[in-house]
Amino acid sequence: MTTQPKVLISDKMDPRAAAIFRERGIQVDEITGKTPEELAAIVGDYDGLAIRSSTKVTPKILAAATSLKVVGRAGIGVDNVDIPAATARGVVVMNTPFGNSITTAEHAIALLFALARQLPEADASTQAGKWEKNRFMGVEVTGKTLGLIGAGNIGSIVASRALGLRMKVVAFDPFLSPERAVEIGVEKVELDELLRRADFITLHTPLTDQTRNILSRENIAKTKKDVRIVNCARGGLIDEAALKDALDSGQIAGAALDVFETEPATASPLFGTPGFISTPHLGASTNEAQVNVAIQVAEQMSDFLLLGGVTNAINVPSLSAEEAPRLKPYMALAEKLGSLVGQLARGSIAGLSIETEGAAAELNMKPITGAVLAGYMRVHSDTVNMVNAPFLAKERGLDVREVRHDREGDYHTLVRVTAHTQAGDRAVAGTLFGNAAPRLTELFGVKVEADLAGDMLYIVNEDAPGFIGRLGTTLGEAGINIGTFHLGRIDAGGEAVLLLSVDEPVGAEVVARIEQLPGVKQVRPLKF
Structure with a gap:
């Protein structure tokens, strides 16, 4: 007799999540507000743990969760989950990266309008009994240029809303192809040009080593005078001290932040600065978004616990049990090659070609391709994995080609990744040493024998x-x-x-x- 799976919902979540678990035949308990010690005492009874941002899934919690198979995060960020510790214990970690896209995009547009018309200051002044009609002289958004830093799912929604407002939209995104730019109605530009041209700037990119302080003091100095900046993405994308100085000097006319480098942001040098607006990380705070992410996490966890289906997993690829042992070393090699291309290839990359020959050509290429894309795109995004990387690549118009070769080469098995750039093709290749250890064999036309x-x-x-x-x-x-x-x-x-x-x-x-x-x-x- 099959044991009925059990799921614990440990954070406040829309009741539809629990209803979906029960409809699918899964036992569910809603026990929220527990301390880490209290959670550790009860989590061992559960196969699944559904969380939001309050529950911290630490190594201690995972050690106590002896039956745990999956953690489902209702939302995008998984900073509150120790991914390496979960992976080491064989626990799948899922999130719902697209459930709050519209909500976050709309919040960015709301803050854009608030900056343009000085709404918070005008409201405070009027409610204080003043009638300072001549003090608050705003600007129109019609005909202005909006600069998107990041043109993925949320960024493209912001672009569509801005185009509806008769704005011009330019976008900087390393993954955005010229064809996709035309499709969503934006002009693809480099960052310096965006900073020079934009009247408004909105950020829609994850926080990585490459994007941290993308609006640095140096880049803020390159912006058009009187630009207005909105960040509803991640704290740390903007040098907050430099932003404060630019507001004080008048280089920037206004800035609105929904996210901060340190949260909760109970104190900041920016608070009280003229032209500055802040909200307490409200990007996902609508009734619709809360319902969407709750439904999605319940459906994803149910599919995994009952059917073995894996959707939006952070730490595992979509693989059958039969394929996994043979593909695992190839996926490790493919991810390293993709990461190498992502870290080294310069200029706009229009597409990637992934070639296999020898023993590798006999395998299912989809997991290999997913691993290459995950390695390549993880350089710029902290939420990319082998499951969602192909979707993100397609969303950005990245042309991905898979090629199998029957020929016999210098190695019994080989994977080659070629980046197609404006400057020409740049290829890296690797093999497996002893059928297990990834080894680089070619780097941009030069023969090299190296571990990565x-x-x-x-x-x-x-x-x-x-x-x-x-x-x-x-x-x-x-x-x-x-x-x-x-x-x-x-x-x-x-x-x-x-x-x-x-x-x-x-x-x-x-x-x-x-x-x-x-x-x-x-x-x-x-x-x-």
Whole structure:
């Protein structure tokens, strides 16, 4: 007799979530407001844990959850779940990344209007008994240029609303293809051009190492004078101290933040600054959004517990039990190759070609493709995984091609990833050592034998005597220890490619010192 699955809802959630579990034949308990100790005492009885943002799924909670199979987050962010710990214990972590897209987009538009017409200040003044009609001189949005930083699901919704308001829309997004830009009615531009042209700027990108402080002090200085900025995406995308200074100096006419680098933001230098509007992370706070994410998380968890279906999983691919053991090492190789392309390829990438030959050509390519895309797109997004990466790539118009080769090559099995850029094709390739360990074999036309793991350093330099000694001295003086050393070149005396594994990340100051060494053409820190 099959045991009926049990799910615990540990945060306040729309009652439709519990109703869906019961309709699907799953036992459900709604026990909210527990301390971590109290939750740890009861969670061991449950197969599934449905949460919002209050419950913290820590290693301690996971250790106590001896029967737990899936954690479902009703919402996008999974910062409150220890993903590595969950993965180590075999617990699937799901989220609902698209349930609050419209709500967040509408909040961004609302803040845009509030900035344009100084609504909070006018309301406070009027309710204080004043009638300062001449004080609040706003601006129209019609005919103005809106700059989108991020043109994914939420950004494209904001674009459609802005176009309806007769605004012009320009967008910066590394994944946005020219064809997709035309489809959603925006002009694809580089970041500097957006900053120069936009009358309003809205941010719709996740927080990653690449996007952190994307509106830095330097970039804020490049903006059009009297620009107005809205952020309903993630705290940390804007240098808040620089934003404060720009508001004070008049470079920026207004700014509205729904998210802050530190939350809850009970104190901020921005509070009280003229032209500044703040809301307490209300992007997803509508009745409709709360219902949508509750329904979605219940349906996803039910499908997993009853049928084995995996949707919007953060830490596992969509695989059958039969395919998983054979595909696992190939997916690890594919993800590393995708990450390498994402970290190194420059310029607008119109598409990716994923080729397999030898033993790899006999496998199901979908998981391999998903792993490549996850590795490639994770450089810019903290919510990408092997399940949703193909959807996100399609949404942004990224052309993805899968090619199988029957030919026999130099290796018994090979995966090659080629980025099609405006500057030409850039390819990397790898194989499996001992049918298990991923190994890089080709890097942008140069034969290289290297592992891809941890912190690494990629260097292109002139192949000349003395360089390796100078590089070693520079890293040694910075206290950075070299783990492994991989060198490749096309011709003697030409360009050489160097891949180093190092025991700690190489900071910007050390990178700058290496760039000054004679013969160095390019330096890039890598992380795997």
